[in-house]
Amino acid sequence: MITLREAIYTDYPSILALQRTAFQIEADFLQDNTIQPMTQSLEELEREMKTSLxxxxxxxxxxxxxxxxxxxxxxxxxxxxxxxxxxxxxxxGQRLMRAIEQTCPAGYKLKLFTGKHNHKNIYLYEKLNYKQVSEEVVTARLQFVHMEKKHTLPATEDLEKSE
Structure with a gap:
C-alpha cells in the first residue's frame, strides 16, 4: 500500500536520490547530466523546501x-x-498531482512545465485538465512546454500526518 504525506526534513536525502533516478531518463535524452534536477545539492533542496510544500x-x-x-x-x-x-x-503520479492540487488556495492558477519531448508527462497533465500555454526553447534539445489550469477543488486525498 502506498501512502501520501507531507515531507519532513529527514526525507530530503531520499527525495534527492529519487529525483536523480527519476530524472536520469530526461538527462539521457538531453545528453546532459548537468540539468538542475541532477545537480541539485542537499543544501539547495533544503533552501527550496523553506518556501515549498x-x-x-x-x-x-x-x-x-x-x-x-x-x-x-x-x-x-x-x-x-x-x-x-x-x-x-x-x-x-496522478495521485500525487491531485494531492498537491488540493493544497492550492482557492482562486489561484495552477502552473507547471515539462520537457516538450516528454509526451508521457504532457499526456498526464492534459488528462488532469492542464492546457499548454507557451513553449520555451533553452537549447536545441532542451525545450519546455508551460501548462496551466484554473484551480478547482479536486477530490480529497488523505495525507498521513508526519510525526
Missing amino acids: CIVACKEGRIVGSVRASVQDETYVIAKLIVDPSIQNEGL
Missing part, C-alpha cells in the same frame, strides 16, 4: 514519489513530480 509517497517505509509546489503571487507553481521508475504507469 512537498508531498511524498511511501511504500513499505521507502519514498517512491514526490511533488512540490510553491506560491508566486496568485499562482501555485507545481514542480518536480517524480515517481520511482519501477512503479511508473500505476497511477501514482
Whole structure:
C-alpha cells in the first residue's frame, strides 16, 4: 500500500536520490547530466523546501514519489513530480498531482512545465485538465512546454500526518 504525506526534513536525502533516478531518463535524452534536477545539492533542496510544500509517497517505509509546489503571487507553481521508475504507469503520479492540487488556495492558477519531448508527462497533465500555454526553447534539445489550469477543488486525498 502506498501512502501520501507531507515531507519532513529527514526525507530530503531520499527525495534527492529519487529525483536523480527519476530524472536520469530526461538527462539521457538531453545528453546532459548537468540539468538542475541532477545537480541539485542537499543544501539547495533544503533552501527550496523553506518556501515549498512537498508531498511524498511511501511504500513499505521507502519514498517512491514526490511533488512540490510553491506560491508566486496568485499562482501555485507545481514542480518536480517524480515517481520511482519501477512503479511508473500505476497511477501514482496522478495521485500525487491531485494531492498537491488540493493544497492550492482557492482562486489561484495552477502552473507547471515539462520537457516538450516528454509526451508521457504532457499526456498526464492534459488528462488532469492542464492546457499548454507557451513553449520555451533553452537549447536545441532542451525545450519546455508551460501548462496551466484554473484551480478547482479536486477530490480529497488523505495525507498521513508526519510525526
